Amino acid sequence: MEEKRYRSLVKAASWRLTGTLDTILVSFIITGAVKTAFSIGLLEILTKMTLYYVHERAWNKIRLGRTIVTESEYNI
Numbered sequence: 001m002e003e004k005r006y007r008s009l010v011k012a013a014s015w016r017l018t019g020t021l022d023t024i025l026v027s028f029i030i031t032g033a034v035k036t037a038f039s040i041g042l043l044e045i046l047t048k049m050t051l052y053y054v055h056e057r058a059w060n061k062i063r064l065g066r067t068i069v070t071e072s073e074y075n076i
Contacts, residue, residue, distance in 0.1 A: 001068065008056045016049040 020041045027037035 001066070003060055005057070008053060008060070012049050012052045012056060015052060016045050019048060020045040 023044045024037045024041035027040040028034060031037060
């Protein structure tokens, strides 16, 4: 089974949104400055989303822990 590239992009975006909100919150707690927290979050979303996409595509090529499902396994 292979995932389409757009699926990896959508997964990367949804995960980064979650991660960035966390980063903004932690940054705000540490700095107490909203502007600084959002600046850190903006930079972080760009770098980590790119890294996640590359990581996801690399893992899509690795067979470790994957199985191929045959039609006969779908019998009800």
